Amino acid sequence: MSAVLEINDLHAEFRLDAGTVKPVNGVSLSVEEGQTLAVVGESGSGKTATALSILRLHPTPPCVYTGGEIVAGGRDLLKLSEREMRGIRGNEIAMVFQDxxxxxxxxxxxxxxxxxxxxxxxxxxxxxxxxxxxxxxxxxxxxxxxxxxxxxxxxxxxxxxxxxxxxxxxxxxPKILIADEPTTALDVTVQAQIMELLAGLQERFGMAIVLITHDLGVVARSADQVLVMYGGRPVELAPVDDVFADPRMPYTRALLRSMPRGDVPGGAPLDPIPGAPPSLFAPPRGCAFHPRCALARPECAELVPELTEKAPGHKAACVLEGSLR
Incomplete structure (x- = not known):
C-alpha cells in the first residue's frame, strides 16, 4: 500500500527579531491509507509545528521552508500556490485543532x-x-x-x-486527518468517546490520521506507528508495539518511564525526566537530549545523530546500539 502523505527531510525556520528558531528540523514520515501515525514529545518538541507545516498554515514571514518536501496526492505541497493550497485545506487534508x-x-x-x-x-x-x-x-x-x-x-x-x-x-x-491534541481538557470518559469516534470514522472512510498527542495511553490504544520528536527533530520512528516494548532512544525510554502505570499492582513510582526541554533559540551542541540523558557519552555533546535503522522497521537517532531495556 502506498503512502497518502509523505514528508521527506522537511526544514522550517522562524526568522524573528530575537533570533532564528528551527521547530521543524529534518522531519521525515509517511502515512498509509487507513493508518494512524502518532507524533509525541514534550511541549516545544515540534509536533504542532510539523502538523501546521503539512497544510502550510504558518505565516510567511516569519516562517520559511528551507528544505524538504511534503507529498500528498502526487504533489509537493511546498510548490503549490496559496490558491491551490486553499483547495486542499479542509478538502483533501483536514485538521482538528487543539482548542x-x-x-x-x-x-x-x-x-x-x-x-x-x-x-x-x-x-x-x-x-x-x-x-x-x-x-x-x-x-x-x-x-x-x-x-x-x-x-x-x-x-x-x-x-x-x-x-x-x-x-x-x-x-x-478528506483522505488525511490531522488531529492536534483532540482530547485535551476533556475528562477521561469523553476522551475515550472521541478516540472511539475517530477510530470508527477512520474505518468507515479509510482515512489516514496524523495524531498529535502527549497522552501515551491514547498512543498505545490508537496508533499504528509512532514518531517521537525532541527539540524539533525526529528521534525515533517505529511501530507502536516496538516503541513500547523496546525503545531505542533514551528520550523515548524516559517518556515511557515518566508515564503513570495502571498495569502494575499498587502503581509504580513516577520517574520524571530531569531538566527542561532545550531552547530552540540556543539549542545545545550535539544531541539535544544529552544534557538530560542518563546514558550520555562524551561524543553525544559533539555529534548530532541521524535517524538510522536500529532494528527492522525501527529507527532511532542515537549513538547507542542495541536494546535500552
Missing amino acids: PMTSLNPLKTIGAQIAESLRLHQGLSRSEARSKAVDALREVGIPTPERRAGEYPHQFSGGMRQRAMIAMALACR
Missing part, C-alpha cells in the same frame, strides 16, 4: 460553519450544504443534529465542540 472554543467562530452557528466548507469545496447550494452539515453532525454522534446545527459554539459542551470540529473536518471526506 475547539478558539477554533470555532463564536458569531456563526455550528451548522453554518460546516456548510461554509461544503459550499467552498463542493459547490453546493445553501440548502444542500445545510442538509449535509446536519448529516455530518449526526455522523459524529451529536443528538438532535437538526436543532444543534442552529446553535452557537458557546451552547455546546467541550466534548460536543470537539465532535463539531471533527464533523467540520470530515464533511468533505
